[in-house]
Amino acid sequence: MEEIDVNPEDGKGTSFWKKNNRAVPGRPSPRKDVKTINSFSPSSSSSFQDFQQSISDAWDLGDDEFCNISNLKISKKVSQTAAENVINIHKYKCSESVPNKRQIQCDKDENFLGKNDIDKGDPRPKVIHKFNSELDLQLLGFHFAEEKIIKFKCLLESSLLNLSDLQNLSWPGIPFPVKADTWRLLAGYTPTCLELRDETLKKKRLEYWNYVSQYYETDARDDIYQGTYRQIHIDIPRMSPTISLFRQKVVQQMFERILFIWSVRHPASGYVQGINDLVTPFFIVFLHQVLPKGTDLDEVDISLLDEEKRDIVEADSYWCFCKFLDGIQDNYIFPQLGIQHKINRLRELIQRIDGVLHNHLQKNGVEYLQFSFRWMNNLLTRELPLRCLIRLWDTYLAELDTFSSFQLFVCAAFLLHWRQDLMVEKDFQGLMLFLQNLPTQNWNDSDINLLVAEAYRLKCTFADAPNHFQSKDS
DSSP states (O other), X not given: OOOOOOOTTTTTTOOSSOOOSSOOOOOOOSOSSOOOOOOOOSSTTHHHHHHHHHTTTSOOTTXXXXXXXXXXXXXXXXXXXXXXXXXXXXXXXXOTTSGGGOOOOOOTTOOOOOHHHHTTOOOSOOOOOOOOSHXXXXXXXXXXXXHHHHHHHHHHXXXXXOHHHHHHHHTTOOOHHHHHHHHHHHTTSSOSBHHHHHHHHHHHHHHHHXXXXXXISSTHHHHHSHHHHHHHHHHGGGSSTTOGGGGSHHHHHHHHHHHHHHHHHOTTTOOOTTGGGGGHXXXXXXXXXXXXXXXXXXXXXXXXXXXXXHHHHHHHHHHHHHXXXXXXXXXXXXXXXXXXXXXXXXXXXXXXXXXXXXXHHHHTTOOHHHHHHHHHHHTTTTTSOHHHHHHHHHHHHHTGGGHHHHHHHHHHHXXXXXXXXXHHOOSHHHHHHHHHSOOOTTOOHHHHHHHHHHHHHHHHHHTTOOTTOOOTTO
16 A cells, blocks of 8 residues: 655644634543633633633533544454545545546445446445455556656666665555566666666577577486476476466476576576476566556467567566575575574564464474475465565565565564464464465455565564564563
8 A cells, every 4th residue: 555645734824723703622621521710810820721711612522422432442453444445535536537536435245346336326425445356456556556657667767777766666566567677677687777778688588598598408408407307397387276377388388498497507506396486476577568458367378479579578587587586595505594594583583573472383383494484485475366476576676685684574574464363273283274374365465565564664673683672572
């Protein structure tokens, strides 16, 4: 959810209360039976008594019915929903694309209403509540991302791009129309100098296909790298089984080449199970850029796509994948000491932040290695829907310089998010079943925004902090 910029200067020179002949009301008294002072002596304290008398009728607690809910308990879910409603109403009011500044309300099922539903003459005030499909998110984004797209284009089209500015703008999310170009820059695949970008892309794409000819399309592939090729060939069909796109033979061959070339050119680690998932976000984003606008990825046949465009998608996915893994390659060098170190740090971090949760896991025999290894190895690709994964990659790439440490705090925030559910489970089996099947299928960009914001807060609070700086419950 994007931040709303509030200018404190906007209200300068105006008064909250309308001017009239009555005395200006002041703060409400906590006591309903405030005694009015009818007379007071002229003394040094008379000014305060004057003030007290002038505000005695400012707010009678019986006048407003909304003041009679002091005993009502409002749940966290309700308050969060109300906050989202306010923000969405504000966005629609500020949007020129919504005629007559109409407000939009969800129906009883909390589904997004389209234009036809709004124009059916329903006199009730309408308010946005929740979005349950990717189409809804796209419709909302269409109205409110235009200004952000313009900011991105101004940066991308500058002769010498300021990478720090691009990282700051990308951190809270990148609109899809500019996502592919932005990812190439954030990954360090293309240079910041505008004049050199096209030439660099042509050179690097040609270089990739030379690698394919040199390593993949040779008889030596089966002799020297037989084990690597066989493992890749086994893993790829298992990749994102619920998405039909990845079951296409052409797509599987593209992934096979990308992973094989990477493994050959990175002999220190070679191929490690799970890294095939890390290619997926890059592949989807670069494929989206070359497809006609409005194409449904679930229905597109990649074999019918122009071969030149397929080659571009494959080469760009390979290079960005390489750049992305450069900073965390120690995670994949046997015996994966990088991941082991991060798991130990995660354990220490949770113990400092939430000792009660940490003790609950330990008491029931749950080791951090048993659930967080996959989080570290696959970077949460198995825990999140693809749409959320692509949004998370925006922040990952914006944090690429410090990504290795930042991902630790993302995992910590992710674990803490499920605290209440975990505390309900009272045995090892229940805890592990929950941790291995986290209910994120309905997550959207807002959930990822909250996740990375909490991760950033934890990083600022606990990174390099002394050990005594921990929660009181520890």
